[in-house]
């Protein structure tokens with residue numbers, strides 16, 4: 001109660017502003033109606049496997065051509081937002097600029113997109129950063145999101161399931177899928193401190209902020225599957241929809 005009184009007092013002195021454009025808003029930690037309406041939230045129908053939006057005429061059980069022709073190592077992937085020019089500033093500011101105030105909002109949107117996954121996963125884990133990158137960025141933002149969502153899930157939060165054993169150039173600096181697949185090949189291993197039985201037969205929910213070609217997430221999912229995970233699911237804040 002004291003906390004909520006304190007928050008109300010702070011709101012009176014400093015009325016809450018849209019996290020994105022700075023316009024006054026009614027609720028702290030939120031965005032204004034205009035910024036909200038520019039975002040494209042992914043809803044049904046989407047591919048039952050990778051979550052990519054499908055044409056309106058598709059059924060809720062449809063699978064996209066890419067998943068049919070080349071089944072991914074993860075069983076399901078879901079994302080809250082289309083990664084377009086309006087979603088990019090949210091992700092970029094959260095990822096690179098220490099703007100952690102975006103975390104609760106992104107986590108909330110991800111919870112809406114992945115409610116069934118969060119309700120059934122055994123373990124929740126982030127895509128890891130290489131330690132040198134962790135040193136310069138200070139946080140693994142995917143881990144912050146994973147930890148927040150784990151509070152509303154029956155799954156156990158295990159941040160050290162995977163280890164990034166090789167520092168790789170950022171995926172965003174590479175222009176095609178083949179380069180990105182090659183870039184992350186062998187970059188992940190099961191964490192050396194992890195007992196192998198921890199993931200045997202478990203459903204693992206892998207968290208990242210964005211899925212573009214999916215090369216990083218596929219590399220992580222392959223390691224988990226090879227190490228005995230029953231299923232790997234993926235939940236990201238955003239995903240690219242066209243021009244992968």
Ligand SMILES: [Zn+2]
Nearest residue numbers: 018021032035
């Ligand atoms: Zn705004």
Ligand SMILES: [Zn+2]
Nearest residue numbers: 047050064067
């Ligand atoms: Zn698909």
